Amino acid sequence: MSQSPEPVTVRIVDREYRVMCxxxxxxxxxxxxxFLDQQMREIxxxxxxxxxxxxxxMAALNLAEEVLxxxxxxxxxxxxxxxxVRDLADRLDRALERD
Structure with missing residues (x-):
């Protein structure tokens, strides 16, 4: 059973964000x-x-490209x-037909 969301603070490029999870x-x-912090710092x-x-x-575009x-x-x-799998199933069917 899933527990109730609670606030979590994350830090990205020296700014804090509260996110419910x-x-x-x-x-x-x-x-x-x-990971996002590292990507944004590199940029x-x-x-x-x-x-x-x-x-x-830019970070969002880079990540979106990677996801795609x-x-x-x-x-x-x-x-x-x-x-x-189709090829193996066909081969199995042919082998079974011979028996």
């Missing part, structure tokens, strides 16, 4: 905040973008597995 989600939230430290809004948008690439890879792998 369940105790089960806390670890993932903290890891996500740390800020590159010196190409100085506005926090622009840094946040991973989704595409997942779909391609699923298609490969489905194709392989």
């Amino acid at each position: 369940t105790p089960e989600q806390r670890r993932t939230l903290m890891e996500s905040a740390l 800020r430290d590159s010196g190409k973008v100085s506005s926090m809004d622009k840094i946040a948008v 690439k991973l989704r595409q890879q997942m779909h391609e792998r699923r298609d490969q597995v489905d194709s392989r």
